[in-house]
Amino acid sequence: xxxxxxxxxxxxxxxxxxxxxxxxxxxxxxxxxxxxxxxxxxxxxxxxxxxxxxxxxxxxxxxxxxxxxxxxxxxxxxxxxxxxxxxxxxxxxxxxxxxxxxxxxxxxxxxxxxxxxxxxxxxxxxxxxxxxxxxxxxxxxxxxxxxxxxxxxxxxxxxxxxxxxxxxxxxxxxxxxxxxxxxxxxxxxxxxxxxxxxxxxxxxxxxxxxxxxxxxxxxxxxxxxxxxxxxxxxxxxxxxxxxxxxxxxxxxxxxxxxxxxxxxxxxxxxxxxxxxxxxxxxxxxxxxxxxxxxxxxxxxxxxxxxxxxxxxxxxxxxxxxxxxxx
Amino acid sequence: xxxxxxxxxxxxxxxxxxxxxxxxxxxxxxxxxxxxxxxxxxxxxxxxxxxxxxxxxxxxxxxxxxxxxxxxxxxxxxxxxxxxxxxxxxxxxxxxxxxxxxxxxxxxxxxxxxxxxxxxxxxxxxxxxxxxxxxxxxxxxxxxxxxxxxxxxxxxxxxxxxxxxxxxxxxxxxxxxxxxxxxxxxxxxxxxxxxxxxxxxxxxxxxxxxxxxxxxxxxxxxxxxxxxxxxxxxxxxxxxxxxxxxxxxxxxxxxxxxxxxxxxxxxxxxxxxxxxxxxxxxxxxxxxxxxxxxxxxxxxxxxxxxxxxxxxxxxxxxxxxxxxxx
Numbered sequence: 124x125x126x127x128x129x130x131x132x133x134x135x136x137x138x139x140x141x142x143x144x145x146x147x148x149x150x151x152x153x154x155x156x157x158x159x160x161x162x163x164x165x166x167x168x169x170x171x172x173x174x175x176x177x178x179x180x181x182x183x184x185x186x187x188x189x190x191x192x193x194x195x196x197x198x199x200x201x202x203x204x205x206x207x208x209x210x211x212x213x214x215x216x217x218x219x220x221x222x223x224x225x226x227x228x229x230x231x232x233x234x235x236x237x238x239x240x241x242x243x244x245x246x247x248x249x250x251x252x253x254x255x256x257x258x259x260x261x262x263x264x265x266x267x268x269x270x271x272x273x274x275x276x277x278x279x280x281x282x283x284x285x286x287x288x289x290x291x292x293x294x295x296x297x298x299x300x301x302x303x304x305x306x307x308x309x310x311x312x313x314x315x316x317x318x319x320x321x322x323x324x325x326x327x328x329x330x331x332x333x334x335x336x337x338x339x340x341x342x343x344x345x346x347x348x349x350x351x352x353x354x355x356x357x358x359x360x361x362x363x364x365x366x367x368x369x370x371x372x373x374x375x376x377x378x379x380x381x382x383x384x385x386x387x388x389x390x391x392x393x394x395x396x397x398x399x400x401x402x403x404x405x406x407x408x409x410x411x412x413x414x415x416x417x418x419x420x421x422x423x424x425x426x427x428x429x430x431x432x433x434x435x436x437x438x439x440x441x442x443x444x445x446x447x448x449x
Numbered sequence: 450x451x452x453x454x455x456x457x458x459x460x461x462x463x464x465x466x467x468x469x470x471x472x473x474x475x476x477x478x479x480x481x482x483x484x485x486x487x488x489x490x491x492x493x494x495x496x497x498x499x500x501x502x503x504x505x506x507x508x509x510x511x512x513x514x515x516x517x518x519x520x521x522x523x524x525x526x527x528x529x530x531x532x533x534x535x536x537x538x539x540x541x542x543x544x545x546x547x548x549x550x551x552x553x554x555x556x557x558x559x560x561x562x563x564x565x566x567x568x569x570x571x572x573x574x575x576x577x578x579x580x581x582x583x584x585x586x587x588x589x590x591x592x593x594x595x596x597x598x599x600x601x602x603x604x605x606x607x608x609x610x611x612x613x614x615x616x617x618x619x620x621x622x623x624x625x626x627x628x629x630x631x632x633x634x635x636x637x638x639x640x641x642x643x644x645x646x647x648x649x650x651x652x653x654x655x656x657x658x659x660x661x662x663x664x665x666x667x668x669x670x671x672x673x674x675x676x677x678x679x680x681x682x683x684x685x686x687x688x689x690x691x692x693x694x695x696x697x698x699x700x701x702x703x704x705x706x707x708x709x710x711x712x713x714x715x716x717x718x719x720x721x722x723x724x725x726x727x728x729x730x731x732x733x734x735x736x737x738x739x740x741x742x743x744x745x746x747x748x749x750x751x752x753x754x755x756x757x758x759x760x761x762x763x764x765x766x767x768x769x770x771x772x773x774x775x
Contacts, residue, residue, distance in 0.1 A: 142709045146590045222771055248775045250583065253759055254718075255774040257576065260735040260762035261728075264472045267774075307721075382727035383468045388720065392580075395633075395715040401708035402587075409586040429760040429770050433579055436586035437755075444755050445548055448581040448593075449574045 125151040126415050128408070129184060129210070131176065131202065132192035133157055133164060135370065136215065139404025140190050141168055147408060149438050153186050182209040188411040189213075192404075204228040207240035207425075211414045213407055215245040222248070230425035239418040241426045244410045245403040246394060247271070251376045253428050254392040258378035262388060265380020268306045270319065272296035274372025274399065282347045283324055286340050288332030291360070293367040295323045298374070306377045309387045315350075322353040325367055327360050372399035409436040451477040452741050454734070455510060455536070457502065457528065458518035459483055459490060461696065462541065465730025466516050467494055473734060475764050479512050508535040514737040515539075518730075530554040533566035533751075537740045539733055541571040548574070556751035565744040567752045570736045571729040572720060573597070577702045579754050580718040584704035588714060591706020594632045596645065598622035600698025600725065608673045609650055612666050614658030617686070619693040621649045624700070632703045635713045648679040651693055653686050698725035735762040 128144055130137050133155050144152045145168075154172045157164050161173040178184065191202055191214040200221070203214045207229050216225050225242050233240040243249065247269070255267050276296045283292035302319050305312045312318075324341055328334055338355045341348055358366075375393035382388065396402045410428065413435035417426070434441060439448075454470055456463050459481050470478045471494075480498045483490050487499040504510065517528055517540040526547070529540045533555050542551050551568050559566040569575065573595070581593050602622045609618035628645050631638045638644075650667055654660055664681045667674055684692075701719035708714065722728045736754065739761035743752070760767055765774075 139708070142712075146588075146708065219775070222775055223768070226771055243775055250587070250716075252775045253583070256759045256763055256770060257579070259774065260738075260759070260764070261576070261731045262472075263764065382465070382472065382724065382731055386468075386723045386727055388722045388724075388728050390576075391717070391719045391721075393717045393719075395717075397712045397714060398708065401712055402714050405587045405708055412586075427771060427775055429763075429767070429775070430758050432756050432758045433582045433586070434755040437582055438586075438589065441755070442549070444582060445552060445753060448585065449545070449548055449569055449578045449753055449755070 125149055126412060127151060127153040127185060127187045128411060129154050129156060129179070129186035129189045130192055131156045131179065131189055131206070132198075133166060133173075134192065135400040136404060137192035138167065139398065139400035139402070140192060140407055141166065141404070142401050143405040143408040146405070147412075147438065150408065150412070154184065156189075179206070180209075184210070186210060187415045190407050190411055200225060200228070203240060203242060204232040207232040207238055208236045209238070211239045211411075211418050213241040213244055213411050213414055215249070215403060215407060216243045217245065217248055219248070226425050226427070234424045237418075237423045239414045239422055239424065239426060241410050241414050241428075241431070243427055245406050246396075247374065249403075249406050249428055250394070251374070251392070254376040254390070255378070256429055258376070258380070258390045262378065262380025262382065262390070264382075265378055265388075266311055268314070268377045268379075269374065270298035270303060270377070271374040272298055272320065272372070274374070274396070275367075275370050277370075279322065279324075279347055282344060283326060283341055286337055288329050288337050289326055290329050291327040291363055293325045293363065295325075297321045297323060303375070303377070306379060307389060307391070309379050309389055311379055317351055320351060322348060322351045324353065324355045325358050325363065326355060327363050328357055369397065370399045372396050372402075412436060412438070451475055452738060453477060453479040453511060453513045454737060455480050455482060455505070455512035455515045456518055457482045457505065457515055457532070458524075459492060459499075460518065461726040462730060463518035464493065465724065465726035465728070466518060466733055467492065467730070468727050469731040469734040472731070473738075473764065476734065476738070480510065482515075505532070506535075510536070512536060513741045516733050516737055518733075526551060526554070529566060529568060530558040533558040533564055534562045535564070537565045537737075537744050539567040539570055539737050539740055541575070541729060541733060542569045543571065543574055545574070552751050552753070560750045563744075563749045565740045565748055565750070565752060567736050567740050567754075567757070569753055571732050572722075573700065575729075575732050575754055576720070577700070577718070580702040580716070581704070582755055584702070584706070584716045588704065588706025588708065588716070590708075591704055591714075592637055594640070594645075594703045594705075595700065596624035596629060596703070597700040598624055598646065598698065600700070600722070601693075601696050603696075605648065605650075605673055608670065609652060609667055612663055614655050614663050615652055616655050617653040617689055619651045619689065621651075623647045623649060629701070629703070632705060633715060633717070635705050635715055637705055642676045643678060646677060648674060648677045650679065650681045651684050651689065652681060653689050654683055695723065696725045698722050698728075738762060738764070
């Protein structure tokens with residue numbers, strides 16, 4: 124009996140989850156749910172139904188876990204609690220400041236329904252968060268550093284696309300090598316925003332647009348670019364297609380901690396991802412397995428990656444894990 | 450109320466645990482237990498009792514968790530099950546082939562006593578094992594590589610010390626840079642033992658010893674050196690003391706996995722440790738906190754790092770973890 128997965132939302136992340144399910148023999152994709160007209164949506168998996176989100180809301184779908192692949196800004200705060208009252212659910216909610224709220228809402232709904240709702244799953248929040256907790260638990264007298272990139276930030280790319288005269292943009296976030304080196308050397312630097320990351324934009328401008336004005340607008344944009352050293356390159360649509368069509372990402376959590384005077388340790392966890400959505404989808408699928416198992420054992424309520432023992436994520440048995448991976 | 454820790458065995462690891470406890474405000478060292486005459490042992494912590502292991506065996510010591518800092522070869526297979534029948538215990542058992550046996554023996558004893566026994570805790574087995582499980586759960590279609598070093602291998606140093614004419618030795622295990630690079634580049638190489646690590650020995654010879662004979666004996670020693678490219682340096686006692694008195698170690702778990710045709714991801718977890726025993730001791734202390742909490746919740750039996758949700762390791766509350774580290 125395979126674990127029956129439903130996907131809500133078929134954007135980049137939904138497609139990433141779909142790809143990930145194919146790599147897990149104990150799971151099967153039961154249906155994709157969408158707000159679009161179901162018949163208008165072509166999905167990659169053959170023989171899998173596409174259904175309306177309205178059907179899902181009736182609460183009678185035969186799925187073990189619903190993986191919600193919607194956006195954090197407005198969809199997840201509404202959808203995750205709503206569907207946690209009907210199914211085991213999991214999301215990748217990443218609005219850091221609102222995590223306590225999201226947790227409380229999902230916890231309330233999932234406790235009432237007797238289901239499990241895992242929030243904020245992926246690589247950051249997610250795998251990076253796990254590494255921050257493990258490292259700071261082992262070395263309480265220490266300091267964590269998180270670096271992102273080199274990779275495409277979709278939020279920053281979108282911000283540039285909203286500038287007048289911009290047809291398309293791909294924004295890369297890049298860690299500053301000197302900052303990384305300093306942390307790796309155990310120097311425990313205090314780093315400003317500008318010292319940690321640089322930003323690089325590849326922009327396709329409309330015909331006749333004022334490029335120097337676009338560049339100026341990007342570099343001075345508050346929150347997104349003003350606090351960073353930003354480089355802007357204008358390229359053709361063909362170059363954009365050829366050189367920037369992927370969604371690579373990655374980054375590192377570094378932790379430097381002392382166990383006695385002058386005795387220091389460096390822990391580094393890093394990711395180099397060819398596809399941000401496929402990797403994020405793979406993390407969601409592993410934790411969906413945990414949601415299913417925890418609920419079978421009688422657990423309910425909201426969980427995060429911190430609340431789940433690693434053995435729940437693996438398709439292998441406890442014996443196999445101890446024998447082969449311990 | 451602090452968590453009361455007892456340490457059994459006051460070698461390098463016991464001292465590492467002692468140092469780690471000082472970094473955790475919610476824990477206190479209650480007593481050090483030893484097979485030596487207690488009055489002959491001077492420990493670093495003031496006001497902490499040193500007691501005989503025989504007292505411990507009476508089962509009346511007021512400790513929440515006993516951290517067993519003995520050797521894997523003969524002591525832990527006897528001591529961990531024995532004391533799991535009296536106390537919550539934790540060890541760093543690292544004889545990979547015998548882990549299922551150790552687990553079964555500790556599980557039986559700890560279930561009977563209603564205590565928790567965590568085995569095989571440290572960095573490998575331990576933190577490295579965790580990373581193998583997380584990575585292979587997220588990317589089931591992939592391959593793990595474990596590299597050790599650069600660092601001192603005490604087993605290999607001891608093996609050289611047993612050679613006639615050798616007064617002292619420090620053996621460093623060193624990953625081969627080209628092998629690391631190949632894995633980082635996603636080439637998924639098949640690596641022989643020789644291709645993964647080199648070994649470097651610093652040897653103090655007895656006066657008049659035949660150095661070329663010692664070097665030959667080292668390089669051809671089965672299991673320990675014959676399968677590796679080994680370099681031998683003869684140095685003076687003063688140089689040994691000055692340049693090789695620490696016990697640094699480290700290494701990396703690399704994992705390369707695919708989510709769809711041609712889409713690859715690299716996960717790397719690496720440690721650079723100034724002191725192997727102090728870091729291992731710090732891991733043991735964090736998991737001792739988990740043993741205490743799990744047992745308070747009613748859990749009993751053997752556990753490994755795979756069975757413990759990360760939140761149990763941290764002194765922070767669930768709210769604090771979600772707010773600050775997720």
